[in-house]
Amino acid sequence: MKLYEFAPTRSIRARWTLQELGVDFEAITVNLLAGQGQTPEYLRLNPAGKLPTLVDGDVVLTESVAIVLYLAEKYPEKRFVPTDPKLRAQLNRWLLFTATELEQPLWRIARHTFLYPEEQRSPADIEIASREFREMAAVMEQHMRGREFVVGDHVTVGDFVLAYTLDWGNEVQLLDRCPTLLSYMKRMYERPKAPMRIAAAAASIGM
Numbered sequence: 064m065k066l067y068e069f070a071p072t073r074s075i076r077a078r079w080t081l082q083e084l085g086v087d088f089e090a091i092t093v094n095l096l097a098g099q100g101q102t103p104e105y106l107r108l109n110p111a112g113k114l115p116t117l118v119d120g121d122v123v124l125t126e127s128v129a130i131v132l133y134l135a136e137k138y139p140e141k142r143f144v145p146t147d148p149k150l151r152a153q154l155n156r157w158l159l160f161t162a163t164e165l166e167q168p169l170w171r172i173a174r175h176t177f178l179y180p181e182e183q184r185s186p187a188d189i190e191i192a193s194r195e196f197r198e199m200a201a202v203m204e205q206h207m208r209g210r211e212f213v214v215g216d217h218v219t220v221g222d223f224v225l226a227y228t229l230d231w232g233n234e235v236q237l238l239d240r241c242p243t244l245l246s247y248m249k250r251m252y253e254r255p256k257a258p259m260r261i262a263a264a265a266a267s268i269g270m
């Protein structure tokens with residue numbers, strides 16, 4: 064199995080799942096800063112030029128959430144996806160909530176802070192996206208009160224995806240009103256197989 068990754072990106076979700084599964088994999092660095100996401104070879108794997116991509120035999124999979132679900136379903140003995148349809152529906156619910164309601168404003172903030180060329184950056188967009196993140200983080204904060212995991216009574220891929228996304232929110236100082244989420248995120252990163260925090264991953268490539 065090959066994981067195309069770059070340290071401080073959404074590839075952390077896939078790496079986290081692989082590490083928790085204890086599956087051997089070959090890590091291939093795609094240096095986005097050096098334009099390696101746009102080479103013809105890489106675009107053949109991931110036409111969006113984004114990370115992560117997982118290659119497992121003849122399976123070529125993009126989209127970090129699809130990747131973690133594929134891995135969890137391939138190795139069901141770890142129970143990283145619930146088999147009960149009701150719990151599974153809740154897992155899907157919170158994975159989608161994380162990707163659409165929490166991650167999207169963070170991505171917009173990143174684009175307008177350092178990804179877009181300076182003349183295309185909009186401080187107003189950062190402000191709106193920050194507000195949207197805070198509103199949706201408050202919903203997640205409420206959900207997580209009194210819970211150890213996103214769904215059910217043991218860890219699932221929902222936790223790996225959420226904890227990474229909260230670390231991202233924390234990096235841009237938007238988690239200060241969410242004490243439950245902050246301590247949950249730190250607890251998740253204390254797991255022995257957890258990946259590097261975003262700050263450490265960024266530092267590891269000199270960012």
Ligand SMILES: N[C@@H](CCC(=O)N[C@@H](CS)C(=O)NCC(=O)O)C(=O)O
Nearest residue numbers: 072073100112113114115126127128
């Ligand atoms: N929805 C995709 C988003 C992937 C994504 O945007 N990854 C970023 C890094 S976190 C990337 O590769 N960006 C390169 C680019 O936009 O050119 C996923 O979850 O896999």
